[in-house]
Amino acid sequence: MSHDASPFAPQIRDYYTLSRDTLDKALASPDFVARTEAIARLWTERLAAGHKILICGNGGSAGDAQHIAGELLCRFRFDRAPLPALALTVDSSVITAIGNDYAYDQIFARQVLGLATPGDVVVGISTSGRSPNVVKALEAARTRGATTVAFTGEDPRDLGPLADFVLNAPSASTPLIQQVHMTAAHIICELVEATLFQPPGA
Template sequence: MSTEIRAAILDSAATLQRLAADEAATGVIAGIVDLACGALAAGRKLLLCGNGGSAADAQHWAAELVSRFHYDRPGLAAIALTTDSSILTAIGNDYGYERVFARQVEALGAAGDVLLALSTSGRSPNVLAALRAARAKGMATVGFTGAGGGDMPALCDLLLRAPSEATPRIQEAHEVAGHIICAAIERRLFPRQP
């Protein structure tokens, strides 16, 4: 068992090392920070969505922004579209599961907002529908996916591809990137006084 544990840890570490060495990927992360900060500073909001573990990431990042990350500061406008069971089940029942995020984007999104959409495969129909809805509203679109990218590249202004095809490794890379993004947004918008 300990051999398997070490192998999983080393595999995760290798994925993160590839991410760190990829200048295009680190540039995308910096671009996401710039985009999010610009929207938030202009009074706009971030909407986040994903399925399964990616739904948990969307909720996690929204919580870090609305509450706090490293230190106390004013809350930031971030909404996870994965949390309201009444809305999700109503949309799923009335329009189908593919529309659970798109319908919320249509209702809550506005030009100048940013959609952060997570799909490890890049092929989740409800995430792709949300990206299309965001584009139609004049929102900026940011994607988080795996090495392949699936169908997300054509729908995203910025796309972070975790350098792996394995779902757990992709999600681990996304989680690290999300923490980096949340910390950078907090520092830039509310610099700590010395």
């Protein structure tokens, strides 16, 4: 059977087309590009000053939080010193204790209150812009003097007013929003790394 005869081929092509079109829409937006640069500059400035990046989200966005923290703490393009970044989604004992003793919507906020210091950056990822535990994390960050960043979909909703920087992917589709978030995050991590460290051969 040829590839073109596959019953899945049209659906596969449609999704790739949607992905491409969503990224093209982000690329065509001067505001989206400027927001990406502004977040890269913020992270670079704060990390250079000895502050840290704390990141949270649910489900796929939890995976994205861990992915981004890994790119910063480990490496992105080349070997260099680790950068202080922490995903607030990885400690099951902490998360279940807070969820059990307080409430699930406090699982990130309580960690922010215990870990964030003035000058740190707290990043909340929510494709809907209204995840209660992410909203409360940014509220807690403001009380700690941390700068807040929101990665959202086209409508920032509840997170927008709480974020000093908003990166709103131009889509209402959760998987497409997540793809834009990670593309933007990779760009940001690359810019941070290349600015703070000397790339090989430079």
